[in-house]
Amino acid sequence: MKVIHAVTVALSLGLMAGTAFAAAHAELMVRASDQDLSGGTVTAEEIVTGANGWLVVHRTEDGMKPGPVVGHAPLKKGKNMNVTAILTEEVAQGDKLMLMLHGEDGGMKTGIFEYSLGAKEDGPVKVDGKLVMSVVSAR
Secondary structure, eight states, X not given: OHHHHHHHHHHHHHHHHHHHHHHHHHHOEXXXXXXXXXXXXXXXXXXEESSSEEEEEEEEOTTOOOOOEXXXXXXXXXXXXXXXXXXXXXXXXXXXXXXXXXXXXSSSSTTSOOOOXXXXXXOBOEEXXXXXXXXXXXX
């Protein structure tokens, strides 16, 4: 009876750990809407991350490839609400911005944003090979 109980507990723990791991990856997200950017900032309504990291704002176009970085803001592990990044360049009405989840990995200093386009330091977070991001248009 003790063996059966031990096996049942082990299986249950394994299933819970696997489910928690899958749920954590499934929940990573950036949610943002088109908005007025004339004030020099952009806001993501909700971001869920598995570790401390960054909201990184890239310029983009209809091809949806990330372009130059034009802003960033720090994120804490878990759910982040109403995260605002200051834009380093003016954004015209109709311009598109990609709000992307980046990690806090591989850089020289923790808490200092070190990414530049194509670098590995503080690079983009991907789930199943796809970027965790949302695209907004400037109104």
